[in-house]
Amino acid sequence: MTDPSCAVAHGEAEVKTETRTLVAVFDTPVAGYLLKYGADLGYRTVLHDPKDGELPELDGTTDVVVTDHHRDELGEVLRDVLVHPVRWVGVMGNPRHPGPHVEALRQLGVPPAQIDRVHRPIGLNIGSRTPPEIAIATLAGLLADRNDRPGGFF
Known part of the structure; x- marks a missing residue:
């Protein structure tokens, strides 16, 4: 009996994927790599920059990834997504600093339960430093979450 995962890895079995969409918010270098690599992973990829129109x-x-937490419109964008x-x-950002989205959403009257969805x-914490590395870490985290896995080595 052949392991189904091995058969997929060797191109001997069809990969069945569900429909999924990846929206990268704000036109940034990381967003470009998210969309490029996300398409390779089977996502329908969409760039959304608020200055260009509606969501x-x-x-x-x-899955929605906000690629810049320094934008004035951060709260409004997240409110509209939620x-x-x-x-x-x-939302991307350094975990050692408080997320500015929390206060921005509070000021817009977004309920705490909705804020907690962000x-x-x-x-994944892989020490990413460049836009391609950040995109890979982000997509790996999304895949782990989608597959109900913690991420990381086992």
């Missing part, structure tokens, strides 16, 4: 359609198959049943939403930090 795309968001549903329970959507009214949708997205599967996952997170993940920060995001991605």
Whole structure:
């Protein structure tokens, strides 16, 4: 009997994937790599920059990654995302500093339960320093979460 995972790795079995969407918010270098690598992972990828218009359609198959936590419109963008049943939403940022999104959402009257849906930090802790590394760590974290795994080595 062949291990199904080995068969997939050797190209001997069809990979069945569910529909999923990755929305990168703000046009940043990390967003570019998220979209590039996300497409390779089977995501339908979408860049959303608020200056360019309304949010795309968001549903329970959507993962939203905010790639810049220094933007004035951070709170409004997250508030607008949180009214949708997205599967996952997170904001990039250094975990040693408080997330500015929390206060921004509070000031907009967003309920604490909704604020708690926003993940920060995001991605696996692999010491990422460059935009491609940050994108890989973020996508690995999304895959681990989607597959109900803790991430990291076992």
